[in-house]
Amino acid sequence: MDEIHGNTAGLKSRVVEELKELYEIKLSPQEFVSGELLAGMARGTEATGREISVFLSRSGRVLDVSVGTDKSVKLPYMRVRRGAAGVSGIRAVHTHPGGSPMLSDVDVGSLISSRFDAMAAVSVKDGKATAMCVGFIGDALGETKITGPFRPGRIPQQALMHEIAVATERVQRLVRMHETEDAPEKAVLVGLNAPRQSMEELARLAETAGAEVVGSLTQNRDRDRAYYIGKGKAQELSLQMSAMDADIAIVNDELSPLETRNLEETLGVKVVDRTMLILDIFAAHARTREGRLQVELAQLQYTLPRLAGEGVSLSRLGGGIGTRGPGEKKIEIDRRRIRRRIFELQQELGKVAEQRELRRAARRENDVKEVALVGYTNAGKSSLLNALTNAGVRAEDKLFATLDPVTRRVGLPDVGETVFTDTVGFIEKLPHDLVSAFRSTLEEVTRADLLLLVTDASSPDADGQMEVVRGLLSSLHANETPAIVVMNKMDRLGEVPEAGKDTVYISAKTGEGLETLLSLVTEKLAPRLMTYRGTLGYDRGDLLALVNRDGKDISMDYRPDGVYVEAMLPLETIKKLKN
Template sequence: MKPNGYDTRDESAERAVLVGFHNKHERTDEAAAEASLEELVNLADTAGVQVVSRMTQSRDGADARTLIGSGKVQELKAVVSELGATTVIFDQELSGAQVRNLEAELDAKIIDRTQLILDIFAQRAKTREGILQVELAQLSYLLPRLSGHGKNLSRLGGGIGTRGPGETKLETDRRHIRRRISELKEQLAEVTRHRKLHRERRKKTGVFQVALVGYTNAGKSTLLNRLTEADVLAENKLFATLDPTSRQLKLPGGKEVILTDTVGFIQNLPHDLVAAFRATLEEVNEADLILHVVDSSSPVRDLHRKVVDQVLEELGAQDKERITVFNKVDLLPEAERELLVSEGRWLRVSAMRDEDLEAIKTAIEQQLGSEATVFLVPAVRGDLIAKLYRLGEVLEQQEQGEALRLTVRINPEVFAVNRAALEDYIWEETGNRV
């Protein structure tokens, strides 16, 4: 276990030592463990924590009592004392007993990776839905660990690990916490119901929906802002976006689609968090097209892509139509850019280049629907003609007696939803679908 020193300029920030752990018997290699610890540094920075040192421990198995073993705990204790750290953050999820034992040995607040992520979400949740989801995730995480979070729940405490539900809720007994969890689930079920109604309304109007997904800090919000001239917060921090944001995007051919920015994924994303944010993540399931945004400048971009694939699979969205968007290619040497390829459709872009934004719009437009249908509509049915223009892309319009013959490229799913209103007007001479 080797400590690495950091500058300690901000005296007001919470001072923390970060600890990584690598189990030699697990498949993950030491490089992946080091990348995870580096990510923990970024998470701590996002949470407003000053990292004064970081350590790694590699051993044949986790110690049931302290994770890292008694000898390493003493080594860690010396570093904590020498640097005046008040908090120790572990890159692995800890049990309540491990937290209790480590607190007793180190006389410091003990936080694990899951709790740090939950704390960042608590800081960044702004909407009522986001706040409810964070509280549910925090309570679900803390319920089995109440006996092991003495310092975290102290009335004199503060900083990371204490935001969100508030100390009075966390210090009450399990019965009351379970009741609160039930209340939160009921409130979120109502949120889910409203969100579902909005999605169904968009489906009925034939709006094509595109979801931006990707690892946290891949540049999704920047792309949303540049493509739609939105004003979504975009900064170089993890989880800059927490609540989903949808904006209209006008494509080169004039058609408009809905583009939605979603919360970024991260490796070892807490299960409770995925469950709590399911209402938000359902936007991914309802999308007609997924844009998987990849930070191509990251040295562990392949790992990030695997994490996103795993979360999409957990959400049941792994079979959705998808375009891989390798973002930030302007930060790579030309030779390395050529290595960026993917199965299926993919693009190499920089959100800062206008021509690349147009390429993304064109790729979306090409996905709107590959089939065309010819309709013969009475000229007096202006409502139906307007509906066809709204639902799809009208490729050709010709007068035919007292009717209009319209050739329309329309998304198959949109056509299926509106088939009852349209099928009587399909021009039979074409054999229906053309």
């Protein structure tokens, strides 16, 4: 049974039945639109006060009839029927109640994004069609060719059908050319109660993931647990995305499975939340085996509760022989496989963590100090590590350009050999699954002797970013570790503020301030020296070596019972000598 789709609430049954009669109208192959169809659509618009849309096939059959509002109509298959190799083979005709026959921006966007054969707008006044304009895709995929307006009795039927044939060849050629290019996805950003800085950061994340941001929408309201921004706003966004020819919606929060499903059904495009976006960036940038394992674990932990499929009906049991479904539905098999893979990944990462702990133990045994560079993503941690140690780490002006931790050794006066480790960048709303998966890497922060809190001094939200970093350090129980606040990118500041206690302004790019930073690091790490006096046996050459390595102002007197030593030594060394 042919149905009337769209905004049918409140319509009288008589009006609905009259609209259903439009399905019975059949056009000839050389007829763009018939007077009978226009008259029926005009009567429907007059009776409802709403837009009426009709989809027509190449053969002239009515495929769909939908009702919109007094200003727009949401065509249910508009985005789904987009042609893969050319135009869709469908032309859309819709009415404008009491309005102009000119195509709106939404009409043009829908024509382009769905690659319709044609998009026609019909003005209706006093229950009659008065004029019609028709749009075709032009000489480029983002351009259109508009003809008209035409009076209902003077529509050039064969000329319009010929234009469809010409447009089909043109679009097929353009699509073949377009597919040879690696065109980015066009993204619209969606936020709820989101400040400007948060949406700007989301835009940078989208660009890092390879998307082209073509629009943004924010809504100030309580969160709708079904549609995130509310059903009405979602429908409004759908029309905007059609006008902008957008391929994907990127949401500034983590969505529930229900919110994701409802938004995708309403918008007709892929919906990606902030967590999925960050996971995608991590997957693209992970280089080492450990990094890939951690990202895969985080992705699976995120995916597991969001599994959806058509397996539900397969698992229901019938009432007799031959009616029983399989014992386990496909979705449960998928869940079981994911759980098994999560277990395997955790085991592998556990072995990696053991190896990392062995390296840490060796450093502690040799009294090697550890310095961890932490901070907001793109604050310049990798650039700073390169400047301090010539590490050769890839450093780009992108979010999460570097994921895998890099450790390099530096010799500091009065401290000795010291390792500097570049860690994963932090960000607002860092996914919980990601923190969990990268815990072994983030332990570098918890075990460090000193933290360098690297901050982008040129960012207008530097204080907010530092707040995020301190909050994450607190969750890792590393907020008590001694720290130096490193205000990077001072070369971008017009005037450099006066540095406070344990704060230093630097430029990793120009090298300015690095000597001051290293002096402060040395001051923080240099051991407190105390006077030691004692006798060491001649058989304890290892202890004498410790004195010579760590001591200052050393005086030795060789006596019959051993070597009498007087020196300024670190407290840890004195403990070893006494033991």
